[in-house]
Amino acid sequence: MIFEGCSSFRTRIILSLLSGKPVKIRNIRSRDNEPGLKEFEVNFLRLVDKITNGTSLDVNETGTDLYFQPGLLIGGSISHECCKLRGIGYYLELIIMVAPYCKKGIQITLKGVTNNEKDPSVDSFKAAALPILQRILLAATDASMEIKKRGMEPEGGGEIYFSCEPVKYTKPIQLTDFGKIKKIRGTFFSLRVSPTIANRMVEKAKANMIKYIPDVYFTVDHPKGKLCGKSPGFGANIVALTTTGVTLCADSVSLPFSGQRTTAEEIAENVSSATLEEIWRGGCxxxxxxxxxxxxxxxxxxxxxxxxxxxxxxxxxxxxxxxxxxxxxxxxxxxxxxxxxxxxxxxxxxxxxxxxxxxxxxxxxx
Known part of the structure; x- marks a missing residue:
């Protein structure tokens, strides 16, 4: 299968793995000042190579043409250092999509940036993606995720552990009942900054969300030492849960401290608005x-x-x-x-x- 350009690069590789069809991608950023594959895309291909056996990859000298021959999804115990230009969520989507269809169970440790603006945070994956895996696939009790360390841009330093056993049988999906929002939960974290920042975010966000529903409870995560990554920053994740088990979530994080500054109140306002918009969008x-x-x-x-x-x-x-x-x-x-x-x-x-x-x-x- 032949594609042009760099858009949907990750999707094409994932579907190539699951379908067994080789792909050729041409003219990857061929007109840019820095043509070819980016560092995070090369890092992504390295992760693909670790979870497969027999994968063949051919890239031309400029990195603008790629031929990808997928191997067998093997799984196993893996540790991977993710590129700091993208969040761990960029790589975790690949793992969650292919893990149930690997030959062996997968136990993987991913290190890098846990929360950024570009990709869904590890909190979102744990709160919203993992329940999808557990509700839909019969390997419900065999999938788990743990956030061991948090890490912000640009230096990262975060770490998560994900494990999933292969699926032996699947049944049809029936997700049509949204239910009613019954409670709102959230995690507000501050890394290498004053703990009062997290408290300010909680106070502002709770004042916004309490107008929507009375059952609101937020926790503060202020890790110390090696658990707080290598760069300062703060952010929030809010989760809305319904009576039928549907989970909707939203994230917001501060900008890297080397650039424009963000206040705690702005983060709280952003994550509150994003949560309410997600509820308005609806869906299961x-x-x-x-x-x-x-x-x-x-x-x-x-x-x-x-x-x-x-x-x-x-x-x-x-x-x-x-x-x-x-x-x-x-x-x-x-x-x-x-x-x-x-x-x-x-x-x-x-x-x-x-x-x-x-x-x-x-x-x-x-």
């Missing part, structure tokens, strides 16, 4: 992890699955196109509303979407 899956549910729907048994999602993000729309190219699968998308009031408020792009699809009956090579 957090918007950052819509692609995770879609890949699980694709690889399931040949049975019908239904999932209600909020408005599709641009990343999800492109992901659907790639699923059709790699697996030949199309999903039925139709507007969804659980009441007339909701239907009147939401129009066009803002409407929830009922996604219906039939799995391809994927079986991993062992």
């Amino acid at each position: 899956v957090d918007s950052s992890f819509q692609s995770l549910v879609l890949i699980y729907m694709t690889l399931r048994q040949k049975d019908v699955s239904h999932v209600v999602l909020g408005p599709l993000s641009p990343y999800t729309i492109q992901f659907l196109r790639h699923l059709k190219e790699f697996f030949g699968i199309s999903f039925k998308l139709e507007p969804y509303s659980d009441n007339k009031e909701d239907e009147e408020l939401r129009q066009g792009y803002d409407s929830k979407i009922l996604v219906t699809g039939v799995g391809i009956g994927y079986s991993k090579l062992v």
Whole structure:
């Protein structure tokens, strides 16, 4: 399969691994001042090589053309130092998507930046992505994640541990009941700065969220010594939980201290607004992890699955196109509303979407 440009680079590699189809990507930033693969993309390919056996990779001298021949997903015990230009979340998406389909269980330690502006934080993966893995796949009790250290840009120093056993059997996905928001939880952290910053964020965010629902509880994480990474910074993660087990979350972090300064109150305001927007979007899956549910729907048994999602993000729309190219699968998308009031408020792009699809009956090579 032949692609042009650097967009969706990670998606193409992941789907190549799962489908077994080799890919050729041409003209990667060929017109930029610094053409070819970036450091974090090369680092990503190194991680792919660690979790597979027999992967073949050929890159031209300028790094603008790449040929990728996927190997077998093996898994096992792995430790990987992630590139500090991207967060650990950039690499964790690969692991969560392919871990259930590896030959052996995967136990991986990832080191680097745990919280940044570009990628979903490790807190979001633990709060929203891990429950998806546990609810949808029958390896529910065999998947876990632990945040051992936190690390901010630019030096990182964070560390997480993730483990997942392979899936032997899957059943159709039925996620259509959003329920009602029953409680809001959150973690506010400060690294190598005054602990009062985290308390200021909590005070401001709680004042905002208490207007929406009374059951609000935030915790403060102020690690010391080696546990707080190598760079100063602070941030927040808020999680909204519903009566049916749906988890929606939002992140906000301070800018690197070498650049423009950010106040604790601004971070609290940003994360509160992002949480309320996520609740407004609705859907039974957090918007950052819509692609995770879609890949699980694709690889399931040949049975019908239904999932209600909020408005599709641009990343999800492109992901659907790639699923059709790699697996030949199309999903039925139709507007969804659980009441007339909701239907009147939401129009066009803002409407929830009922996604219906039939799995391809994927079986991993062992």
